[in-house]
Amino acid sequence: MDNQRTARRVSINMIGHIAVPGDVAIPCVIHDISKWGVRVRLDGVERVPDKFTLTFDATEKVIGCETVWKSSNEIGALTDLME
DSSP states (O other): OOOOOSSOOEEEEEEEEEEOTTSOOEEEEEEEEOSSEEEEEOSOGGGSOSEEEEEETTTOOEEEEEEEEEOSSEEEEEEGGGO
16 A cells, blocks of 8 residues: 655553544554654444544543544544644
8 A cells, every 4th residue: 555644653552532523432542653643553443524523532632523534443633733
């Protein structure tokens, strides 16, 4: 597979939560992150809207995300970290 990323991704494997309006926070594992995006693994990807808030449990850092792709148990999203 071609790697078309321009920003270096860092593997972090941190526990986090995705905030979904009108629902409980969805636990996830944040696998990797870059200046541009994030990849998270979770059950119930179909519950995650196109735009969501991701919280890193260990640091309580909160970032805004916009879904770019979904698989059966992962989401790739752009983040507001580049702003």
